[in-house]
Amino acid sequence: MKKFKLVTVAAAAALVTTACGTDGDAPEETEGAENGEAVEESEEDESDEDDEAADEEEIVIGASSTPHAEILEYAEEALEEEGISLEIETFNDYVLPNEALDSGELDANYFQHVPYFESQIEDHGYDFDHVGGIHIEPIAVYSQDYDSLDELPEGAEILMSDSVADHGRVLSMLEDEGLIELEDGAGIDATTDDIVENERDLEFRADVEAGLLPQAYRSNEAEAVLINSNYAIDHDLNPAEDGIAMESADLDNPYANIIAVQSEDAEDEKYHTLVEVLRSEDVQEFILDEFDEAVVPVGEDQ
Structure with missing residues (x-):
């Protein structure tokens, strides 16, 4: 309502000026009308923008x-x-x-x-x-000293994150690669207690936060380090190129x-x-x- 009154007053002022002037003042009436229209259009544009902002989630x-x-x-x-x-x-x-x-x-x-x-x-x-x-x-395995999982020696230390939710994932991957065998049905909840066959006597560590695994790899803290891809990328590691093995990312x-x-x-x-x-x-x-x-x-x- 206030906007409407503002435009009306502006237009009225222009008409009064015209009535008191000479014929030469006629352009002022046109100019006043145009200014009033411009103000009204500007306010309409602002209203539209406000409506769009209100609709945005x-x-x-x-x-x-x-x-x-x-x-x-x-x-x-x-x-x-x-x-x-x-x-x-x-x-x-x-x-x-x-x-x-x-x-x-x-x-x-x-x-x-x-x-x-x-x-x-x-x-x-x-x-x-x-x-x-x-x-x-996909989680990948990284090693400073070996180019494949087959090269890992007996008693090699395998370092994974301290996130228990990733342990079954890591162990299942190593089982797929033939390094260990898990108890039937262990699945994604598997722990090192579920390992029933470990021919190379691999030693498993899980005492490092996931975000610190790239540093552990760089400092060669273990023969093999399993790193989540988001942290690997953050440290200029490409799982497909720098890893010696990588988890499958299929529909399963x-x-x-x-x-x-x-x-x-x-x-x-x-x-x-x-x-x-x-x-x-x-x-x-x-x-x-x-x-x-x-x-x-x-x-x-x-």
């Missing part, structure tokens, strides 16, 4: 800096076209993003695979759900990295739109081009 999302935040940053333009803006908060560990989601500081997070996600819910009672997987980061791989939300938000359309955009052909091509085989887009069923 924001997602505050926590992510590991590599590759998760980079993937989100690439997808921002496509998401804006869908009326969604992102505020990306980066984290360098596996604990804080879930704590921040639980406290409401984040609307969603994107950093963890399904088994870790499920273990965190079990351990901490988080009321979380996930709305879909985006990519897999249960370690898809997911978009996690609070359970009450699991049906919110904006999170499903986020997943759709991240799974789009354009974003998938970006992932493959940017990260080579170190990060692999998931299938629709993962």
Whole structure:
């Protein structure tokens, strides 16, 4: 209402000036009308912009800096076209993003695979759900001294992260490579206690945080070090080129990295739109081009 009165007063002032002037003053009436129209159009434009801003939905999302935040940053333009803006908060560990989601500081997070996600819910009672997987980061084995797993000597030390959720993953990979044999049915929950055959008497260590494994590899702390791809990439290691063995990223791989939300938000359309955009052909091509085989887009069923 105030805007309408402002324009009316401006127009009235122009008419009074015209009535008091001569014929030569006529252009002033036109100028006043044009100015009034300009003010009105400007206010309409601002109103349209305000309406668009009100319609836009924001997602505050926590992510590991590599590759998760980079993937989100690439997808921002496509998401804006869908009326969604992102505020990306980066984290360098596996604990804080879930704590921040639980406290409401984040609307969603994107950093963890399904088994870790499920273990965190079990351990901490988080009321979380996930709305879909985006990519897999194959774990690879790195060694300063050996070019293949076949070369590892008897009693070689194998270093993996202290994240229990990754132990079954690592051991299953080494079983696939023929280094050990696990008890039937051990699966992704396997521990070193489930090893039933270990012909080379390999020694397993799990006392280093996942983020510190690249430094342990550089300092040659063990004959073989298993490193998650996100941390490997962060330290200029390419699993496909620098690793001596790499986990398969086929459809049977249960370690898809997911978009996690609070359970009450699991049906919110904006999170499903986020997943759709991240799974789009354009974003998938970006992932493959940017990260080579170190990060692999998931299938629709993962």
